[in-house]
Amino acid sequence: MAASSEVTGDGRAYLTYEQFGRRFFEVAVTEDRIGAAFTAIAGEEFQVGPIAAGPGGVVKVQANVKIAEPEITRQVADTITFTVKLPLFIGLVVDLKVDRIRYDVDGLVTLPLSVRCAEPLQLRIEVETPRPRDVFVDVASHNIRGSIIRYLAQVDDEIRRVIARFVADEVDKPEVKKARLIDVDVELGRAFEGM
16 A cells, blocks of 8 residues: 655644554564563573373483573564474482482473554554474483483473463463553553653
């Protein structure tokens, strides 16, 4: 849609309402603003377990998980979408009752987001609930025995499942939900009050 041929007193072209809306959307929803919605998650540390794993649940798995600063990428097309990557640092302990094996784990949770408009005049950042397949873990086993036990106990699958559930709960917290909603009508009202 072409801009209007009319110009303002200072020589700028007028925009149609549709052009203004699209441009406003692209300026209002940036990587920094999306990042602000996830500041409550970054730096979080949580404990996993002990949880039973492996055949018969004989192995107990414990982990200390720390979420690092998110990496955010914006894609502008017909809709504006984002990919939020949450790096994880995990200290993992597998308890075999007769022995405890430690692992260093790097992880990554990928969250696809989309930005939508809603009534009456809202911008909504919608997050797809993470699933275990959205969690990548790279477990550094220090020896062959550690690799075999990790495989037999299905440690990677269990860690992915628990982390996906934790991140889903964090994204659903009231303060994160609030940061994912921009009520344009309210914000405009505040701007006009300050004039």
